[in-house]
Amino acid sequence: MAIATVNPATGQTLRTFEPYSPAAVEQRLARAVQTFEQYRLTDFGRRTQLMHRAAELLDADQETIAKLMTTEMGKPITAARAEAAKCAKAMRWYADRAPALLADEHPSPEDVTDAGAARALVRYRPMGPVLAVMPWNFPLWQVVRFAAPALMAGNVGLLKHASNVPQTALYLEDLFRGAGFPDGCFQTLLIDSRAVADVLRDPRVVAATLTGSEGAGRSVAAVAGDEVKKTVLELGGSDPFVVLPSADVAAAARTAVTARVQNNGQSCIAAKRFIVHGAVYEEFRAAFVAGMRALRVGDPMREDTQVGPLATAQGREELGELVADALALGAAVECEVEVPQSAGEGWYYPPTVLSGITDRMRIHHEEAFGPVATLYRAEDLDHAVELANDTPFGLSSNVWTTDDAEQERFVRDIQAGGVFFNGMTASHPALPFGGVRRSGYGRELSGHGIREFCNITTVWIA
Structure with a gap:
């Protein structure tokens, strides 16, 4: 499938993009690893400041990005504005709550004494570069609900977006860079779906998340399983x-x-x-x-x-x-x-x-x-x-x-x-989101979502 903006209301191709070359992908992978080594050391105060700034920029861009989403995938303009507003809200939610969601956990003194420790704790540490394979139907929200918790946890993101929303994908990279996140914290990869396996097999990519069809989920899960890499899948639903x-x-x-x-x-x-x-x-x-x-x-x-x-x-x-x-x-x-x-x-x-x-x-x-x-x-x-x-399904x-x-x-x-x-299903930052059976596994959003791509580390001190 060509990487192009094709207006679904008219069928007219408005803009096409050349897929990134292997050398360009390599450059971005190297940048992601280099950035992670520094970004993972930042404190929550700095990450919170950056995420709030991203939300402010998104609010200011609401009309522009709404029109772009409508042009690329056809959602009603009123729904596109609402999607942009929801994304900014989620950014602020994670900016304010990530420190508490990822705070060290301390077992009771009695329990650790029985385990032979003077004290013990559980710490949530970032994992590294995470590949996000995202769909076109909510081209902003699907990405932000991964990116906001992942970046607040100290990870860096690599986005392979659907081929029919390339301008939205590039906007997201610009948004996080414009907010002050280090260059390489969040990068878009304009690549064909056939190139996803090679990126996922690269040892510098530590995990992947995918929202999409059952077929796409099977493909990513198979590669990740072969490489023993963590995945979160949100697939179809009926x-x-x-x-x-x-x-x-x-x-x-x-x-x-x-x-x-x-x-x-x-x-x-x-x-x-x-x-x-x-x-x-x-x-x-x-x-x-x-x-x-x-x-x-x-x-x-x-x-x-x-x-x-x-x-x-x-x-x-x-x-x-x-x-x-x-x-x-x-x-x-x-x-x-x-x-x-x-x-x-x-x-x-x-x-x-x-x-x-x-x-x-x-x-x-x-x-x-x-x-x-x-x-x-x-x-x-x-x-x-x-x-x-x-x-x-079971979403x-x-x-x-x-x-x-x-x-x-x-x-x-x-x-x-x-x-x-007595209402309709909706996703909200405070509530875990995901399915069972052929709708996938793992959870996005809430504290469950931000911990999916953390190294849950046991610290034991004799």
Whole structure:
């Protein structure tokens, strides 16, 4: 895939980039190691100052970077501004809390005496250069939620971003350098995906984090495993959105629309499978379909647009294949929102609701990465839990119920990294984020995320 900015609203190639040569990559790897040896010795006071400055610069650049993200991957401009603001908030969160999150831990004196020590402690130390392989769907947020904790922990970062968001990738390097981080603390590698393995195998790279497809995760994990290097993987998701009789059905339906089409439906944690108890199924279906039909589809630069184009032509083609397969096997179309003629030649896909889904259909097992929702009728609570878990993924989940016992049932039995009651899944710096099963392993954000790329060191003093 070419490294290029191609406007998904028009299909027009705006700018192309030559991949870095092996010599250029080598220069950046050498710089990363050299910088790490000095940067790891900085104290939290200095790192906090630098991260706050980066947040200030990002706030000042909000409109510029929002327009760039919309141009490169098609998210509505209002969502792009919100993404930039969220990134600045996360930077400040880690800037202020990293010293406490990574403070030395002291076991009780009684315990260490039993271990034969006068005293003992646990210290979190930085590991070194970490490779981040990141996707295009949240081109700023996905990177910042790695970079902010990694840099605050004393690591340095190497970013291999998706090939269709090269200008956003370069902006991130400029942002951290402009904030005063040492040259080499955070560098972008404009390389083809086929070059990732060589970078990861380089002994100077100590670990990797990847957000992306299951296939990309398998590739990176295989190389890292062969090299015995730490990885964190956040892969796909086909999150359930369960509605039970005690729910506020109208509120659930309104939230369901947003949960399905956020980021034009291209989000791993977007709700995709809507599992509704038979007692409220018709009420929910009517309200949900009406909400989907009312969506405003069009130019993502318009302030009133709710759904823009898909990011790539390939993505639209793959989504269409999933829908076609479902229809051929008997699925019914509850609604299909017409894309306005004024939308032009972009990679738009009509927001769609399908019902009558069976396990013979690909869409039942695969992630629909776009504004297509699948509706299921659950016979009872047990059936709802069964349907929610009937997926190879396990990223997050949404459950609408005010019944305490039902909430406890889902917390106990749902196979996912998170369960959100009476609301939609969201990521926040204070909460760990990640999945199980084929949605990956490890955690980002919170204290769990900042410690993923630390050397957890036991200090024992006789």
